[in-house]
Amino acid sequence: MELKFTDAEKAFRQEVRDFLAAELPESTRQHMIAGKSPTKDMVVEWQRKLNARGWAAPEWPKDHGGPGWTPAQKYIFREELQMWPAPSPLGFNINMCGPVIIEFGTEEQKKRFLPRMLNLDDWWCQGFSEPGAGSDLAGLKTKAVREGDGWVINGQKTWTTLAQHADWIFVLARTNPEAKKQEGISFFLVDMKTPGISVRPIITIEGGHEVNEVWFDDVKVPAENLVGEENKGWDCAKFLLGNERFGQARVGASRERIRRLKTIAKETLDNGRPLIEDPEFRRQVTEMEVELKALEMTVMRVIANETKRAGTGKPDPTTSVLKIKGTEIQQGVSELLMKAAGPYAWVDGDPEMEGSNEWEVAPDWAFGLAGIYFNWRKQSIYGGSNEIQRNIMAKAFLGL
Amino acid sequence: MDFDLNEEQSLLQDSIRRTLTDRYGFEARRGFIAGETGWSREMWAQYAELGLLGLPFSEEDGGFGGGAEEMLILAEQMGRSITLEPWFSTLVLGGGFLRHGADARLRGELVPGIASGETLLAFAQQERQSRYDLHDVQTTAKRDGSGWAITGRKGMVLHGDTADHFVVTARTGGGQRDRQGVGVFLVPKSEASSVKGFRQVDGSRAAEVAFENARASHCLSEDGMDLVDRVVDEAIAALAAEAVGAMDVVHAMTLDYMKTRTQFGRPIGTFQALQHKAADMLVAIEQSRSMAYFAAMASRGENAEERRRDMHAVKVQVGRASRLVGQHSIQLHGGIAMTMEYAAGHYFKRLTVNEATFGDTDHHLRALSDAGGLVQAA
Numbered sequence: 001m002e003l004k005f006t007d008a009e010k011a012f013r014q015e016v017r018d019f020l021a022a023e024l025p026e027s028t029r030q031h032m033i034a035g036k037s038p039t040k041d042m043v044v045e046w047q048r049k050l051n052a053r054g055w056a057a058p059e060w061p062k063d064h065g066g067p068g069w070t071p072a073q074k075y076i077f078r079e080e081l082q083m084w085p086a087p088s089p090l091g092f093n094i095n096m097c098g099p100v101i102i103e104f105g106t107e108e109q110k111k112r113f114l115p116r117m118l119n120l121d122d123w124w125c126q127g128f129s130e131p132g133a134g135s136d137l138a139g140l141k142t143k144a145v146r147e148g149d150g151w152v153i154n155g156q157k158t159w160t161t162l163a164q165h166a167d168w169i170f171v172l173a174r175t176n177p178e179a180k181k182q183e184g185i186s187f188f189l190v191d192m193k194t195p196g197i198s199v200r201p202i203i204t205i206e207g208g209h210e211v212n213e214v215w216f217d218d219v220k221v222p223a224e225n226l227v228g229e230e231n232k233g234w235d236c237a238k239f240l241l242g243n244e245r246f247g248q249a250r251v252g253a254s255r256e257r258i259r260r261l262k263t264i265a266k267e268t269l270d271n272g273r274p275l276i277e278d279p280e281f282r283r284q285v286t287e288m289e290v291e292l293k294a295l296e297m298t299v300m301r302v303i304a305n306e307t308k309r310a311g312t313g314k315p316d317p318t319t320s321v322l323k324i325k326g327t328e329i330q331q332g333v334s335e336l337l338m339k340a341a342g343p344y345a346w347v348d349g350d351p352e353m354e355g356s357n358e359w360e361v362a363p364d365w366a367f368g369l370a371g372i373y374f375n376w377r378k379q380s381i382y383g384g385s386n387e388i389q390r391n392i393m394a395k396a397f398l399g400l
Numbered sequence: 401m402d403f404d405l406n407e408e409q410s411l412l413q414d415s416i417r418r419t420l421t422d423r424y425g426f427e428a429r430r431g432f433i434a435g436e437t438g439w440s441r442e443m444w445a446q447y448a449e450l451g452l453l454g455l456p457f458s459e460e461d462g463g464f465g466g467g468a469e470e471m472l473i474l475a476e477q478m479g480r481s482i483t484l485e486p487w488f489s490t491l492v493l494g495g496g497f498l499r500h501g502a503d504a505r506l507r508g509e510l511v512p513g514i515a516s517g518e519t520l521l522a523f524a525q526q527e528r529q530s531r532y533d534l535h536d537v538q539t540t541a542k543r544d545g546s547g548w549a550i551t552g553r554k555g556m557v558l559h560g561d562t563a564d565h566f567v568v569t570a571r572t573g574g575g576q577r578d579r580q581g582v583g584v585f586l587v588p589k590s591e592a593s594s595v596k597g598f599r600q601v602d603g604s605r606a607a608e609v610a611f612e613n614a615r616a617s618h619c620l621s622e623d624g625m626d627l628v629d630r631v632v633d634e635a636i637a638a639l640a641a642e643a644v645g646a647m648d649v650v651h652a653m654t655l656d657y658m659k660t661r662t663q664f665g666r667p668i669g670t671f672q673a674l675q676h677k678a679a680d681m682l683v684a685i686e687q688s689r690s691m692a693y694f695a696a697m698a699s700r701g702e703n704a705e706e707r708r709r710d711m712h713a714v715k716v717q718v719g720r721a722s723r724l725v726g727q728h729s730i731q732l733h734g735g736i737a738m739t740m741e742y743a744a745g746h747y748f749k750r751l752t753v754n755e756a757t758f759g760d761t762d763h764h765l766r767a768l769s770d771a772g773g774l775v776q777a778a
Contacts, residue, residue, distance in 0.1 A: 001409055001469045002402040003697040009401065072401040255775055262777035276777075279769065286769040290713045293774055297690030304403050320679075321686045393682055394675035398655050 009072050016080040023049045024086045032085040033260070034364070035337075035372050037210070040123070040165045046087045047120040056118040057094045059243075059306070064102050064110065065118050071304040079296075082252025092124040092162075093117040095247050097170045100187065100236045104228035113168075113189070125166035127157040127190070127214060128237065135388050137172075138181045138234060142216060144173035144188060151175075151188065151226070153219040159382070163199045163212040166192050171216075176231050187233035189225040196220075204378070206371035207348065244383050245319040249326035251296045257333045258289060264340045264365055275340055288332050295325045317397035320389040327379035327386060338373040341366035345373075403693070409473060412466075415450050416477040424481040426743045429603075432484055437562055438597075438605040439484035444517050447485065454515030456495045461504070462512040468637060468696040475638040476692070479645025482750045484604055486520055486559035492638045493558075494521025496631035497567045501584060501620035510565070522563035524554035524587075524609050525628075532759040534569065534628050535579045539611065541570035541619075548572075548616040550587055553608065560607030561597025564589050568611065572622045584624035585616035602753040603746065629704060632758050636711045637695035640718045643754050644692045647685045647725045650747035654678065654729045657736075668732075677728050684721035691717045705771070712768035719761035722751040 005013075028042045038046075050056045058074045060066030069077070081088055089095075098117050101109050116122045133140040142155025153173050163169065169190050176184030190197070196219040202211045228236050262285065265276040275281055302318050309316060338345045344366035347357070357367045380386045394400040405413060423443065432440040447453055455470055457463020466474075471492070478487055495514065498507050498521075513519030530536035539552025550570045560566070566587045574581030589595070591614035597607045621627045655678060658669030668674055695714040701707035726748040730737045737744040755761060768774070 001405050001472075003469055003472075003693050004700070005401055258775045259778045262773070262775065266777055279766070282769045282773070283765055286765060286773045287716070289774040290716045290765075290768070291687070293694060293710075293713050294687040294691045294717045297694045298686060300401060301403055301690060301693075304401075317682070318686055321683050324683055325687060387676070390676040390679035391672070393679040394669075394672075398669075398675070398678050398682065400655065400658060400669035400675050400678060 005072065009070075009076060012073050013076045013080060016077055017084075019053065019055075020080065020084045020086055023053075024084065029084060029086065032087070033256075035257075035260075035368060038087040040162075043087045043090060044120050044123075047090055047093075047118075050089060051119045056089055057098060058089065059095070060098065060102065064098075064114055071307050072300065075300045075303050079252035079255075082250060083256045085253065085256050088247075090120055090123065091244075091247055092126055092166075093120065093122070095243050096126060096240050097124045097168075097189075099243055100170070100227060100240050103239060104187070104236050106224075108224060109189070109227065122167040123162070123165045125160050125163045125169045125192075125214075127160060127169045127171035129159045130156060131158055135385055137237065138185065140172055140174060140185065142171065142173045143177070144171075144175050144186060144221070147220070149223045151221045151223065153188065153190065153216045153221055155216050157214040157216070158202070158211075160199075160212045160214045161210055163192075163214050164201065164209070168192060169197075169214065170227075172233055172237055175233075179231065182234040184231055185233040185237070186230050187227040187236040188221050189227060190219065190221050194219050194221070204375060206374040208371070208375060210375075241384055242316070242319050245323040245389075248379070248383055249295055249299045249322040250330060251292060251299055251326070254288075254292050254326075254329050254333055257330075257337065258285065258292070260365075261285060261333060261337050261340060264337070267365075268340055268342070270342075281336075281339075284336060288329055288336065291325060292329050295322070295329065298322060298325070317393050320393050323383060323389050324386050330379055331376050334369075334373045334376040338369045341369045345369040405473070409469065412470060413473050413477065416452065416474065417480070419446060419450065420477060420481040420483065424483060426746075429482070429484065429746075433599070433603045438599060438603075439486070443483070444485050447487070448515065448517030451515075452487070453491065453517055454511070456491055456499065457507070457511045457515065458499075461507040462515055464515075468634075468699055471634075471638055472641040472692060472696045475641035476645035479642035479647075479750075480649050482603070482646055482747060486522070486562065488635070488638060488642075489523060489559040489563070490514060490519075490521045492635050493523040493631060494563075494565070494567055496634050497521075497523070497584065497586075497620055497627070500630050501624065501627045502586075502618070506586075506618055519565070520559065520563045521565050521567060522557050522560045522607075523631075524557045524560060524566045524568045526554055526556040527552070528555060529576075532763045533577070534632065534758075535582055535625055536577050537569050537571050537582050538576055539568065539570040541572050541583045541585060541616070544613070544615065548583070548585055548619055549613040550585055550591075550611045550616055551613055553610045555608050556600075557607045557609050559605055560609050561595055561605055563607075565617070566592065566609065567620070568616070569624070569628065579625045580623055582625050582628065583622045584620040584627055586618040586620060587611065587614050587616050591615050591617075600753060602750040604753070626704060629708060633707055633711045634699045636714055636758060637692070637699040639754055639757055640688065640692040640695045640714050643718050643722050643751060644685065644689050646747050646751055646754070647681075647688060647722065650729045650744055650751075651678075651681050651685055651725060653744055653747075654681070654732050657733050661734075674732055677732055681725050681728050684724050688718045688721040709768055709771050709774060712764040712771070713774055715759055715764035716761050716768065719755040719764070722755045723761070726751040 054067050057066050058077050062068035130140045144151045144153045171188045175186040196217040198215045200213045201209045268275045344362040347362045454463035455466040459465045541548045541550050568585045568587050572581050572583040592609050593612040594610045595607050600606050661668050691714050698710035729744050
């Protein structure tokens with residue numbers, strides 16, 4: 001045990017900062033500082049720059065295109081990107097589908113899909129949730145039936161994030177309706193251009209278009225697009241969801257938002273004085289900072305553990321801690337940001353649309369903050385709701 | 401950054417754990433509390449034999465050269481068994497003042513005796529009016545020939561009734577609440593005019609100590625608040641690790657009970673409302689473990705302002721977690737944990753005292769908030 005950053009780790013942090021300063025377009029950075037999600041073009045451009053540098057997939061093993069970093073380096077890299085802020089490597093490709101293919105895929109699948117994932121030649125999306133299968137994901141009804149040497153998929157997926165950008169979708173479908181529900185599911189890779197797939201937008205409460213319904217109507221999928229064994233897709237799903245939670249901590253992003261919050265609270269007057277001088281408000285901010293500090297260390301521990309557990313297939317209960325605490329902090333900070341903006345938070349700006357504050361009806365910094373608050377309520381619901389996380393901990397780790 | 405114990409650290413952890421598991425069961429602990437000193441001299445000798453009492457001191461001074469990581473291991477294990485011996489007052493507090501405030505000669509004089517288990521120290525700082533403000537000091541230090549004469553009354557002096565030497569804060573100048581002019585002195589037990597020992601709610605011993613023109617044997621600093629802060633910051637790191645150890649054990653105890661206690665024809669651990677409370681305890685404990693690691697790291701910091709802010713954060717997070725874990729463990733057990741015969745309540749009491757030692761959560765939250773928090777505005 002040695003609880004400090006080494007000189008090499010400090011030097012690496014500087015290397016990442018230098019790379020960000022040199023390579024990330026300032027327009028992307030400013031767009032993100034304003035609290036907006038990066039556009040598709042911004043994400044693609046950045047992912048390719050990361051790939052050119054060999055940094056596209058921090059957690060992947062070296063022989064599949066990962067940089068071969070230590071746990072501390074992985075942590076530092078993500079933290080610096082989020083704090084800059086810069087787009088993170090595309091989660092669907094790098095932290096969801098990619099690792100599943102590396103773990104469960106065939107050599108053919110690895111060769112065919114992984115390089116294109118790294119370079120974001122293909123944008124992937126996640127076909128898991130269904131109208132009747134949310135927290136009870138294993139209750140999904142989308143069916144895949146064998147036909148010739150391939151499969152035919154019918155059904156409906158929902159909450160499919162950024163399906164409107166996607167070239168490919170990874171899909172959980174029922175292949176054995178007779179088996180116990182977790183044991184009759186398989187994991188498929190499906191080209192979004194296949195006839196029979198239709199995407200319908202879902203507009204969320206703040207007015208943004210992030211999520212979609214994806215319909216499958218006799219969609220033909222070649223046999224070689226099944227990942228892992230038939231009816232063993234639940235193993236892939238569990239593996240993937242564990243990795244997903246790890247990405248939900250977003251410590252650097254929260255730190256960047258708190259920094260912004262404090263800047264705003266210095267400039268905003270409350271009762272004639274800067275808001276930051278109000279002890280009650282300031283304490284609420286401090287509480288977030290404290291939990292975030294602990295979470296920072298928890299993330300480092302999980303990453304270190306991840307490396308040790310590689311290949312054991314055992315889930316780390318601490319990933320649920322990351323999900324719960326990470327989302328609580330992000331939601332808490334979004335609420336404080338909205339509070340700080342006061343009435344000017346209420347302009348109905350669409351965080352997905354660019355620069356709609358042309359009339360200057362609100363200060364730029366306040367624009368759209370209520371929208372972000374509303375939108376971020378999703379965080380404690382998606383990726384296994386925070387209550388499901390507690391169930392997982394109780395069952396898998398506490399033995400209850 | 402490396403979270404894995406190396407071979408020596410594993411040995412250290414194992415040896416403490418084995419010793420405490422064998423000899424520090426709940427019944428043994430009750431016996432120690434009821435004994436003459438309120439803790440076990442035999443166990444203290446055992447710690448000395450294991451090398452624990454020399455752990456924080458450098459080898460030149462007669463110690464074993466352990467760092468923040470080793471002290472974290474020690475404190476966590478002590479927390480697991482909620483031990484009563486004066487490791488915190490002698491090694492962490494007294495030892496801290498020696499390491500950071502004493503010259504080589506004085507260290508050479510005292511460290512071997514500490515390491516062998518013969519010499520005990522206590523930190524006398526609390527006064528009736530001072531609450532959690534270490535700089536709020538009425539006790540005076542007056543020049544007396546070549547030395548200093550200390551006059552004043554110190555309360556809640558942890559292990560003050562068995563200490564051989566007191567580390568005492570006393571005013572050399574300035575007003576009662578000034579940071580400047582707080583001296584730090586070493587005063588032998590024989591110079592105290594009265595020592596009234598008593599038991600605290602968590603089973604540990606403390607004393608009210610009065611000094612009347614007591615002659616200090618050494619002045620560690622005439623203007624010593626920086627020294628006090630440094631030592632207390634290390635103490636906060638140790639308290640955090642101790643709390644993690646105690647929380648871990650009381651959580652495990654709670655889980656065991658939830659699996660065996662049946663009501664409505666099934667183990668109470670099958671009820672989701674209770675499961676979620678147990679899961680929240682786990683979240684709090686894991687966050688605290690992270691914070692204890694952070695505390696060990698931050699307690700080394702040379703920038704005093706930054707280090708203070710970091711330690712405030714540690715106290716806030718671990719304090720809240722301690723309260724949540726302590727209270728939930730009682731609630732999830734039900735009535736049984738309300739009894740003196742059951743261990744959970746004793747962990748709860750220790751965690752409660754730990755939370756408020758050197759400032760409770762509210763105190764540190766306010767201090768951190770007033771100091772501008774951890775994240776700087778852009």
